[in-house]
Amino acid sequence: MGGAGGWTRDVFAENPDLDTSRVHAALDRAMGRLDGVPMVWGHLDYGLPNVLLGGVIDWQHHGVVPLGYDVAPALEVVPFKGGSKGYAVTPDQRERYLAALDSAAQDAGADPVSPHLGAFLLVKSLFFLALMRPADPAPVGKHQKWQYRRHLFLKGLGQYERTGSVDTALFPTFDDFTAGRGSADRS
Incomplete structure (x- = not known):
């Protein structure tokens, strides 16, 4: 993914135990599923905390991404923010949101974006580890947030x-x- 090189290197530098053939194989599988998806300009950190009535903020990580990378997982990034920031998304809301995105993509002559949600989320979950590891483990809150995202x-x-x-x-x-x-997974 365009622009992914830098933050991917950051993640693996901060988490060398994740720089494994297992992780690379899954990322390669995800990227392979995205072959042929049109590339567009993207925010890379698009989600509820960065979308305001007046516009979208926090553009420092922008780059070229597969169509749908920003918008398809927008509701799914709530857990990466801790799942307790006042946002709650129901399964029905997720379903309606993805259906609306698929319809918009098809209206624009593109393929639906929802089939790529898993690949997008795998890449996005790695992105959320970029520049997260505290240099000093003493600040407990920052260390816990890094461990949580891992x-x-x-x-x-x-x-x-x-x-x-x-x-x-x-x-x-x-x-x-x-x-x-x-x-344990939640049910």
Whole structure:
């Protein structure tokens, strides 16, 4: 993905234990599923916290991305922010949102974007680890947030390997994770 090279190197530099053939194979599979998807200019960190009534903020990570990379997982990034920032998305809202995106893509002459959601989420979960590892483990909150996002990436990786998809509704909230209840998927 355009612009992904830099942040991917950052993630693997900060998390060398993730720089494995397993992770690379899953990322290669995801990128392979995106072959042929038109490339467009993207935000890379598009989601509810960055979308305001007056416009979209926080453009420092922008680059060229496959069509749908920003918008398809927009509702799914809530767990990466801790799942407790006042946002709640129901399964019905997710379904309606993806259906509307697919319709808009088809109206514009493109293929639906929802079939790529799993690939987008695997890549996005890796993106959320970029520049997250605290240099000093003493600030407990920052260290826990980094560990939490690592946990979500590994959960997403396992799901993607098994099913080709990632279901963020099964991710623990940050509060559950820090309380030690994050090892099991939510139902």
